Amino acid sequence: MAPVTDWLQIALSVLSFGVAVLALGYVVRDRSADRFLLGALGVLWVGTVVQLVYGFVALASTDRDVHAFVFVLYLLGLVAVPPLAAWWARGEPSRAGAGVVVVAGLLVPFLLLRLDTIWGGGA
Numbered sequence: 054m055a056p057v058t059d060w061l062q063i064a065l066s067v068l069s070f071g072v073a074v075l076a077l078g079y080v081v082r083d084r085s086a087d088r089f090l091l092g093a094l095g096v097l098w099v100g101t102v103v104q105l106v107y108g109f110v111a112l113a114s115t116d117r118d119v120h121a122f123v124f125v126l127y128l129l130g131l132v133a134v135p136p137l138a139a140w141w142a143r144g145e146p147s148r149a150g151a152g153v154v155v156v157a158g159l160l161v162p163f164l165l166l167r168l169d170t171i172w173g174g175g176a
Contacts, residue, residue: 062169069097070159070162072157072158073157073158074158076151076152076158079151084151085142085145085147086143090142094135094142094157095135097135097158097161101134101135105132108124111172112125117172123171127167131161131168134157134164135157138156139154
């Protein structure tokens, strides 16, 4: 059982890039984050929670040599990114708040790739 399935990694990456592009539109139009953008982050967060559960189940049922501590930290970091970005974006009334969402949207796919690398034995 792989901790990051191809379909889940692709779906979360596409969703994350979509959130980043949406937030970039807010930055270009000089708009602060609103409920729609924060809702998109919420959907992304739900997807990362699914990945978290799937990763924990995979870790508990494997006999592979995985750096479990590092793997769990990356899973927790992955789940923390969307709500932290939403909190920061909501507190920042300028377009910089939407800029934080752009960064978060670009960070999630890289964390997913890192999870896959760690699972494969890379540290």
